[in-house]
Amino acid sequence: MSTLLQTNIPSLPLIARGKVRDVYAVGDDKLLMIATDRISAFDCVLGSPIPDKGRVLTQLSLFWFEFLKDVVPNHLISAEVSEYPADLHQFRDQLEGRSMLVKRADMVQIECVARGYISGSGWKEYKADGTVCGIQLPAGLKESDQLPEPIFTPAFKAQSGHDENITFEKAAQLAGQDVVTRLRDLTLGIYSKAAAYALTRGIILADTKFEFGFIGDTLTLGDEVLTPDSSRFWPASEYKPGGAQPSFDKQFVRDYLETLTWNKQPPAPSLPADVIEKTSDKYREAYEKITGSKL
Numbered sequence: 001m002s003t004l005l006q007t008n009i010p011s012l013p014l015i016a017r018g019k020v021r022d023v024y025a026v027g028d029d030k031l032l033m034i035a036t037d038r039i040s041a042f043d044c045v046l047g048s049p050i051p052d053k054g055r056v057l058t059q060l061s062l063f064w065f066e067f068l069k070d071v072v073p074n075h076l077i078s079a080e081v082s083e084y085p086a087d088l089h090q091f092r093d094q095l096e097g098r099s100m101l102v103k104r105a106d107m108v109q110i111e112c113v114a115r116g117y118i119s120g121s122g123w124k125e126y127k128a129d130g131t132v133c134g135i136q137l138p139a140g141l142k143e144s145d146q147l148p149e150p151i152f153t154p155a156f157k158a159q160s161g162h163d164e165n166i167t168f169e170k171a172a173q174l175a176g177q178d179v180v181t182r183l184r185d186l187t188l189g190i191y192s193k194a195a196a197y198a199l200t201r202g203i204i205l206a207d208t209k210f211e212f213g214f215i216g217d218t219l220t221l222g223d224e225v226l227t228p229d230s231s232r233f234w235p236a237s238e239y240k241p242g243g244a245q246p247s248f249d250k251q252f253v254r255d256y257l258e259t260l261t262w263n264k265q266p267p268a269p270s271l272p273a274d275v276i277e278k279t280s281d282k283y284r285e286a287y288e289k290i291t292g293s294k295l
Helices: 053-067 086-095 120-129 168-175 177-200 251-258 273-291
Strands: 014-017 021-026 030-035 076-078 099-103 112-117 146-152 155-157 163-165 203-215 218-222 231-235
Touching: 030 053, 030 086, 053 099, 053 177, 053 273, 112 177, 120 163, 146 177, 155 168, 168 177, 177 203, 177 218, 203 273, 251 273
Parallel strands: none
Antiparallel strands: 014 021, 021 030, 030 099, 076 099, 112 146, 112 203, 155 163, 203 218, 203 231
16 A cells, blocks of 8 residues: 655745644645654654555544534635646645645644543643643542543643643733633534534544634634544543543554663654554544544
């Protein structure tokens, strides 16, 4: 199965090459975002691509942009290569199914995290302090328990590249009280609508993160939305609080890497074929369960 580890669009300025996405400038007001098949773990990009991963991330984002269009504006212009500028059509093999032409936004430097269940970094903080991002939670919660109500837990991308959980008050200092209040309300509204839908598809949306920016005066949803890379999706039929849950993401990769004597610094090891295949299957399964369609 063909994979794409890195793009090459020489006619456009490359402005970012992230862990997964390559982003190019299209004029002054548009971006071309391409989701490759790269996968990262422990903040290292691995040398082994995951077949269909980039297509899953893009197609799931497109599904959710459409689902949420009455809740919040988004930055999408088109995901049809035929509708891109004509000089990009020659790169169809790198763009088809995995790219989006979007409006350029002035991004808010706050990652907007919604949590409906206690897991991950939130669980670690809760065990230590009984709080998540300064929010006091009930005593006696078990790992993966559902919270009494979803909470907004912002994060800030520090210079190291790690996301740092911060309090609402700290977020308000960084982005302004009014903006962060709007972000909180939008984040929880989107999460509640998406989580309710996901449950009808047999999936628990444990938590997720969104990124927003301003296009003019309009607060707009950008980047990727409700994908296995930005969310914890758990199979509802296997949900059992009191420990970690099986999930539709890169868990096979993390589990394999934890068996190695690797110091979690670049260069990252390659993945065996069975781990690549299982991970690819999980990404596709997430797409198919949520959308009801084959990729």
